[in-house]
Amino acid sequence: MKPFLCFSLVWIFFSCFPNATHAQTKKPNIVIIYVDDLGYGDLGVTGAKGVKTPNLDKMASKGLLFTDAHCPASTCTPSRFSLLTGNYAFRNNASILPGDAPALITPKIPTVANMLKRAGYQTGVIGKWHLGLGNGNIDWNGYINMGPKEIGFDYSFLIPATGDRVPTVYTENQRVVNLNPNDPIKVSYQSKVGNRPTGTENPELLKMKADLQHSNTIVNGVSRIGFMSGGETALWKDEDFPFVLTKKAKNYMIANKENPFFLYFAFQDIHVPRVPNPMFEGKSSMGPRGDAIAQMDWCTGELMKTLDSLGIAENTLIIFSSDNGPVLDDGYADKSVEMLGDHKPAGPFKGGKYSAFEGGTRVPTITYWPSKIKPGVSNALFSQVDLFHSLSELVGVKLNDNEAKDSFNALPVLLGERKKGGRKVMLEEAFTLALRSGDWKYIHPVSMATPTWLNDKKVESGLSKNVQLFNLKNDVEEKNNIAAQYPKKVKKMQALLENIKNKGTRIN
CATH class of the missing domain: 3.30.1120.10 (Arylsulfatase, C-terminal domain)
Structure with missing residues (x-):
């Protein structure tokens, strides 16, 4: 073929397909979907009874399903700390935090978000945080001066702690959403503030009874841990979580569809209080806990549909997992024990949330990347603490000596290139x-x-x-x-x- 003709054909190809080279070289989007208190046996694909999870079953059938993957700890704050920092939580004395705790991760501790920003990624976190905020006395009525922004996240929309703790408000980029400055928020975990009813004083106002720990300030008919006054226009409604959080995640992906982006999407489901939207009530035979699983599956499906509609699913790595094993009675009388039936939340494993047995940390885990990961099942031993190092290998960032000290490169395991072995210890x-x-x-x-x-x-x-x-x-x-x-x-x-x-x- 003559050189001029060859050049002409190449020119015609790239004129017709201007994004061809870009599609081949663009770094993959990365989405971590982190569920709360989801046990190994809580998905259809892992043996659930009484609830259906069609979206996650589909993801598992087209992706890689792990049988021996683990969160780093059997409680949420330590697991989240380890996932984001690549360090074991005990090295930082990380434990379950109250809702007004100062930031556990400070700029001195590198995060996976910091690392991905070095690779040119936009970074966002949406959902449950529970890693502390502020430097001490949190200013809920202004800018919260220590949070996701200071540790590598460009965007944040948060449930500041957990659904069962005050303050029961959202924060967006470290400011409370819809706050009326004439109705300032005050939070205390020591004594009552304001005149809102509490679970101990007004149990007749509750949607469900709660134990003493969860019987402080009532918001939306649910008593919480801790006391709160003010912020009436900013209060969340638990039933709206699936729509508010999922919409924020969709908007984030739409806004960043032209960029490589990292999204850490952290569910409130299926943590207590379990108050599923009426759209999902009765979707399971297990009451609110089972309905919350169905709700979580629907939200996950919505995220996957959005990636497909944007034409970026083929270039997006999804990592789906949970922060610890399951728990039934965790402070609220929501009939999770009475309506369990034949369902086994931890599957064949002993223990659950709070437990050192396998059910505490062996959690459902799926990796999904249509253009890269072949469908299958992996028996490799894997820990979420290795996500940091693995993702750095994926995007070509060399780690500094102070980064992810307990994290190892498990990228071949995550991508299904090695389905046995994994971690030795x-x-x-x-x-x-x-x-x-x-x-x-x-x-x-x-x-x-x-x-x-x-x-x-x-x-x-x-x-x-x-x-x-x-x-x-x-x-x-x-x-x-x-x-x-x-x-x-x-x-x-x-x-x-x-x-x-x-x-x-x-x-x-």
Whole structure:
């Protein structure tokens, strides 16, 4: 072919398809969908009974479904801290935070959002935060001076803590939404402020009864943890969560469709209080908890439809998972126990939220990227703490020495290029520390007695004064403590744990 003719054909091709090169070289969008309190068995594809999850089942059938993927801890704040920083939560004494806690992650701690900004990404967080805000005394009536913006997020629309904690308002870019300056907000976790009724004083106003911890200020017929006055025009309505948050996520994706973007979308569902929108009431046979699962599935489907409609689904990596295992009775009388039926929220695993057993951290996990990930099932051992390093490999950013110190590159696992193996050693946090090494599971003994409030949750915590060792290959339900039979294995796993804990040794 003559050079001129060859050049002409190339010119014609790119004239007709001007985005051809761009489509091949553009960095993928990244969406992390993080559900709250969703157990391993809470999806149709993982065995749910009494509720259908068609959108997530479809995602799993066209993506990669993990059978041994874990959140870093069995409670939400520590898991969120580890996911965003690539560091174990115990290194920063991260625990479940009150609603007025100062920011847990400060600019001194690098985040995955910071890293992705270096790669040219727009970064956004929408939904439940629960990582603290402000430097101390939070100014709910002005700009909140420490939050997502200061740690790498260009945009934020938040439930500041959780749905069961005050303040019951949204913040957008660190200012309370729809706040009337003549009705300032005041929040206290020590004593009552203002004249709003409380669950203890006016139980007749409640949509559902609550335990003593959740019986403070009533908003929208639900009593919360903590006291709040003011902000009447800014108060949320729990039933609106699926539409308000999903719309914000859609708008974020639409606004950034021409850019590579990172979206961390964190559900309130299926955390308490479970107050599903009337559109989803009765969608399950399990009452509000099951209906909230159906609601969550619908929201996820809406996000996927938006990516398709924008023509960017093929170039978007979705990572779907949960912050900890399931819990039924977590402070509100919503009939989650009575209406459970044959459903097993944690699947075949023991424990759940707050637990050191497998049900505490083994959570449903799906990765979906139509142009890259082939459908299948992965049995690889994976921890969310590795998302930071893995995403840096994906976008070609070299990590600095102070970044993601506990995170390893698991990108081949996430993309399904390696469906076995994964982490050789994995740490789990649950009021104690546990360690996985292949099929072996070690739970470190504790000197304290199991707290009364934890016993009240009726969750098998795994806390014991004795060393615990299990072999999950033969005992997936962790019924038989075989520590006495394998003293050498116990000693080896104790040594591994001490190396990680005391010396900061990075062990994969």
